[in-house]
Amino acid sequence: MAKNSGRSRGPSGASTRSQARPLWRRIVRGVLIWGGALALLGAIFLGTAVFFTMRELPDYGSLKSSQNGQMIVVRARDGRELVSLGPSYGKWMSYGEIPPIMRDAIVSVEDRRFRSHPGVDVVGLARAVYVSFTTDSRAKATSTLTQQLARNIFLSNARSWTRKAREMVLALALERKFSKDQILELYLNKVYFGGGAYGIDAASRKFFGHPATELSTAEAAIIAGLVKAPSNYSPTADVEAAKGRGKVVLGLMAREGVISQSEADSVDFSDVKVAKEKGQNSVRYFTDWALPQLDMLLPENNEPIEVWTTLDLQAQDAATKAIDANVPAGAQGALVSLDRDGAVLAMVGGTDYVNSNYNRATSALRQPGSAWKLFVYLSALEAGYTPDDAVVDEPVTIQGWSPQNDGRNFAGQIDVRTAFAYSKNTIAAQLGNEVGFGTVASMAKRFGITTEINTKPAMVLGTSEVRVIDMTRAFAAVSSGGTSVEPYGIVKVTTTSGELLYEHKSVRGQVLVPHYVAAGITDLLQTAVAIGTGRAAQIGRPVAGKTGTTSSNKDGWFLGFSSGVTTGVWMGRDDAKRVGGLSGGHAPARAFADYMKVAVAKRPVEQFDTELKLPEWQLEPDDEQMQGNPEDYYYTDENGNLVRPDGAPDQQPYGEGQDGQGQYPGQGQGGQMPPDYGPQGAPPPAVGPDFLDRATGRRSEDPGLRPGQGAEPGTRATPAPRMTPMPRVTPTPRPTPTRAPGTQF
Structure with a gap:
């Protein structure tokens, strides 16, 4: 019988081949089969969806x-129509x-x-x-x-x-x-x-x-x-x-x-010639800021709506006139005014919306000068200082930086209240060094400053750029007794038939500092207006506020509050060039007063939770208090730079912490601040969700701080031992200003 040497082709042979196939091949084969099946089902589903959608499309x-x-009618707080957009x-x-x-x-x-x-x-x-x-x-x-x-x-x-x-x-x-x-x-x-x-x-x-x-x-x-x-x-x-x-x-x-x-x-x-728009006014600065918030406040909605806002038309008109009447020629002005709960009463983002709808009140980044001392003194008060504590106005050098007062004079032993009222740079530097520059930066963050903060020593004089609305919010928090204030512009949104789509809910602010700290800083702010650098902001009722002027008169600020209304004013050029005669105690303070006289006219007079205790000493204020034309004489600006009559800084400057290359903190080539030409993808001014974490110190790292030579960002420095009070000294007489050729006093 012949021997069968061929392979088995029966069922048992097929099973043998299946068992011999590698596992990975079976996995790949399964993936391809199931993947192909799912892809086919997806294609069928997509084709069916497209087919039926195509049938339902209009011709x-x-x-x-x-x-x-979407048609949008924007209304003021009294219901009057501001603008109809569509x-x-x-x-x-x-x-x-x-x-x-x-x-x-x-x-x-x-x-x-x-x-x-x-x-x-x-x-x-x-x-x-x-x-x-x-x-x-x-x-x-x-x-x-x-x-x-x-x-x-x-x-x-x-x-x-x-x-x-x-x-x-x-x-x-x-x-x-x-x-x-x-x-x-x-x-x-x-x-x-x-x-x-x-x-x-x-x-x-x-x-x-x-x-x-x-x-x-x-x-x-x-x-x-x-x-x-x-x-x-x-x-x-x-x-x-x-x-x-x-x-x-x-x-x-x-x-x-x-x-x-x-x-x-x-x-x-x-x-290319751009056509000018007609029918625009300063109200549009406010609507341009407020209306984009509808995307976050409302669900999907395409029907016509009415937006009821916080804007007070009388206050807005007064704000526009105050800026127009006081802004120096060739400069721009901005104003933000907040009610005690954060409602925006008025907002001016520039002198002419038609020519420039760039909102300088919410978008521009500018140095605040001495207005920044709010955070320095808040930190000092929280660390244990009181307005009556003695400090010594004397030459001081901190990490190679020697700040100067106006006229290079020093008053000797004075109190904290006096130092703040006359904006003494040397005292601010000493206080910042004691509490830690990182502590000052953290205090600014706590009060709502959303921009980066330089923590080098000169930061106490306001070298970090800020927004007007953020600084105004910080002063509003002081006005509210040290509790946070969040600016808002939309009260409610309804359909044209009256259906309520959104309504603002008042939220109690977070306590930022103890009440005694808020009372102490209010004492200082009231003194600055009563007899200090902010006297031009007086309106016949209690006012608390602070001036600010940056180097070479590039920026002028006044921020303050009265009767529950907090207002911030800024003036300067968009290209950050010098503005002759501009200082916080002059045009910005006058604009503040012109506006506030209208804004609080129908409100009861409110006394601050503090008493004014300032001796009438013969102290000379800093450059913000100078009267006359700064071009008539040599003078030292607020940041300690000696300025000649032509406006150029001295060849041997001794101001804000120069490095070996002649640079100043935060400045560009040649010690000049880069011009501010408008928004370049800058973030929105609103406080982010992590604001309270940063403000209360629950996060050890603060991404908004740039490390510098002072205390570590985000940490609180232990105050150094207090300075030993010195016997009161007679203030050094102010030297006669050096007259420029051909000028008269």
Whole structure:
């Protein structure tokens, strides 16, 4: 019988092969099978969703007639209408009427694969996912033009995965139902370009004063660049930023081959003329600050609404007039006024909203000068000092820095109250050194300063940049007895039919310092106005406040409170250049007084929780108290710099802690502060959620502090032994000012 040498092909053989297959191959095979099945089910589900969505979409004519945007009526605290904001539409432009350069510009900057993708850019989405997995940054997949159109017409701007999924389904359905030309036509007639303008014709008329059919290449590039951030690149807000963004758009167009690089380089943006807006006033500074908060306060809502605000029209008018009447020529002014609960009564962000809608009250970062001493003395009072304690005004050097008083005079033994009233720099430096510069910085953070703080010794004279609204909030916290105050501008929001959508809830403030510390600093602030550097702020009733002047008269401040109203005033130039004669005790203090006389006129007179105990000594104040024209003589500014009649600092400066390169803390080349030209992506002024943690010391590290040569940021220094009181000395007579040639006193 022949021997069978062949392999078994029966069932047992099949089982043997299955058992011999490696485990990893079986896992891969299972993943492929189940993955393919799930992908097929997903595709079927997506196709079904797109199919039914496409059937439910309105026809093209209906989409053309629908309007975007929400009508908003903004009201003052007494119900009077401040402004009505809503969509502005120009003439509908067909695809053929839209200038080709406009079509090419928007596609190049917003969706360069518009003509090839099915509504969702799979390539861009895959790249975003890859970046999120390979880096620590979040995925940032740019929406296609079709997705943006779907969101603008059918959805809201709420950030959620559900909204994003619906947006993608709608975009795929739109691409199935309409042609690319129709989608682009809809997009360019409906997209929001800022300032209430929807569509390119409305934008062209608003920004350039002519219809979109007359758009030049430069103008088309500027409009195309607005979609990304209408408020940042608006020609009416910052024409240079708008032109810069337009040049970026031209560069993208050249990269995509729409125009040549030589054509892009030849476009002259100097020929662009921006149309001036009409019917704008200082109220818009307030509405521009308050209305963006609606995104956080309200759920998704597209119906017309009425926003009831805290703004007092009489106070706002008085604030505008006070700034206009007192601001030096060529300078800008800003004012913020808060009620005792944080309600914003008035806000002025500049001298002319039409020419510049940049809000200097909430966005500009400027040095506060001696107004910063609020935090130095708060720290000292909390460490155990009292207004009557003796201190010695004498030459002092701290880590190589020797601050100077005006006239280089020293009063010898005085009390804390006197030192504060006359803004003695040497005393502030000694107190800051005793309690620790990090402690002073932490106190400022505790009271609501949201910007970075330099902790080098010269910080006690206000070298760290701050916002007007933050400084005003700090003084309001003192007015409220040492409890935190959060500025707010919206009282309630209703529909036009009266349905309540939101209402502000008053929250009791966090206790920031003991009551006796607040009473002590109020004593000092009242003294500064009664007989010190802030005498121009007197209004015939108790006022507590502090002046501030920075080097070479670049900034002037006055901040104070009376009868429950706290107001902060700042003046200076946007480019941070010197303003002749500007000091906190002059124009800003006078503007404060002019405004406060109106703001508190109908309020009862309130006495402060302290007594005024200041001897009438013959003390000379610092530079903020000087009368006359500073250009008539040599003088020492508040930061200790000797200034000549031409305004230039002395060649051998002895002021704020120069280093070996002639630099000052926080300054740029040549010891000059960099100019403040407006917002550059700066964070919003509102206090973050971790404010109370930082304020109460529950966090050991404070990211807002920059390490310096003083005490460690975020820690409290143990006060050094008190200075031994010295016998009272006769103040050194003030030397006769050196007269500049050809001047008279």
